[in-house]
Amino acid sequence: MTHNTPLSPRPLHHLADGGRRLVTAAQLRRHGVSAAATDEQCRPGGPWQQLLPNVVLLHPGPPTSEERLHAVLLYAARERPAGGTVAVPVQPGPGEAPAPAYAEAMITGRAALTLHGFSATPPLPSLDVIDVLVPRLRRLRSTGCARIVRTTALPTAEQVTGVPVAPVARALADAVAELTDAGAVRGLLTEAVRGGHCEPAAVVRELNRARLLSRPHVVDAVDSLVAEGRALAEQRLYRMVREHGLPEPVWNVDLRLPGGPHLGGLDAYWPEHAVALELDTRGHRQQDDALWAEHARKREHLERLGITVVHVTPRKLRDCLEHQAAVVRTALMAAGDREPPAHVVVLPR
Structure with a gap:
């Protein structure tokens, strides 16, 4: 096959239509694109690129933050049956279908907190890795920009800009698990309470469930969190x-x-x-x-x-x-x- 060999014009036109830019290798195969054809298109300098194993971006330029989020979700989500949605609209506009549900996968950690509106977490383009929460028994490994976080009980995701995101308390616990700086931990927990994102009790339950309360810098931050939460509750009571x-x-x-x-x-x-x-x-x-x-x-x-x-x-x-x-x-x-x-x-x- 040469660089100019056409690759099933109808399916490829369908995939690229309407800003749909991310697909899995399995979805490509279902649309008549062989693994060899995909590899040819994803060669260095080619029109496509493989962002993560089995996840293909249908344009050559750098991925946007939204595309990275959806790529991580496509990589981690349990494969949908044939006939399901074949591509992800990066930014659905008026009249477009909403972003598809990702089976058994949601964004967590610092990326999730940024999506929830936290200012203490880096903007999405600054994150080298994006944490994605999956059930404990899923056979996945961290790779590229996707870091796999496992849980025995997957929480109910919240939709933020069309992306399934872990609830704030769970995302906080996953973010804190990766931090060793006491100031950074305290900053995240304080913003969670002052910003009205969640109550201290919910945060503490998730930290305890993640077995993080044995870490001295986390315990110190939690003590400050509980005091902060009580002070805010008392102010509301006086009001x-x-x-x-x-x-x-x-x-x-x-x-x-x-x-x-x-x-x-x-x-x-x-x-x-x-x-x-x-x-x-x-x-x-x-x-x-x-x-x-x-x-x-x-x-x-x-x-x-x-x-x-x-x-x-x-x-x-x-x-x-x-x-x-x-x-x-x-x-x-x-x-x-x-x-x-x-x-x-x-x-x-």
Whole structure:
């Protein structure tokens, strides 16, 4: 075969139509392009190029960031059956079909965080490798710009600019796994919380699942993250009381029975109504089940004493502040219909 030998004009025209520029070797074969013909087109200086094993870019110029992302996904995704989508539109425009789903593959790590809008991660063109998350038993190896990250349970991907991307907490864990600089880790975790991308508890769960909490620089960063998350949640709580016209509570107090045991700490307490509010900001050194059991025991004890406990999470305060204010207001209004509570001593915490 010579350089000028035509290669199935109809299929090649179809593949290149509409900006569709990436295909797998298997997809080419299904359109009548042999392996030998593909190798000929991908020779140095040829019209095509092989970006990754079995992934072909149908133009000779440097790949764009979008093309690199889709190439990594094509390389890692489980092959679609014959008759499926044969190429990837790099930037779907109005009226074009959406980007195809990639079976058992999604972008994770720093590339995913950049797609989620993080400023602490490099822009896509600056990344030498792109992490892609796949099931643990997939037979793949890292190569070229694709770094394989394995997991026993693939999360539900989020679509960002037509690309399946791991949720922020999972992408953070995969990014942190590759970092040894404490400042870089702290910067990523801080941006995750301050930027409202996710709650500290979700990040901590993923870091714990990835067994990264044994690394001192990660533990230090997580301590800062938990403190940051709690401070933000407390600010939202103060704003909820102020902006929604709730009575001013006493803040950050301990309750005790007169001459008796300690009943627990509370973030806010309305003594005249016997209504308590507790923020759920669970620490990373305790198992969720054990800590939830402790919360439940305290709540049951307080309610037996006639104290209503409102339990809120930082996420609820972030996403539905007005609804949380209504919950507290309802509890306060219902106070007059309850039996008088037991007398408790309120102390500053």
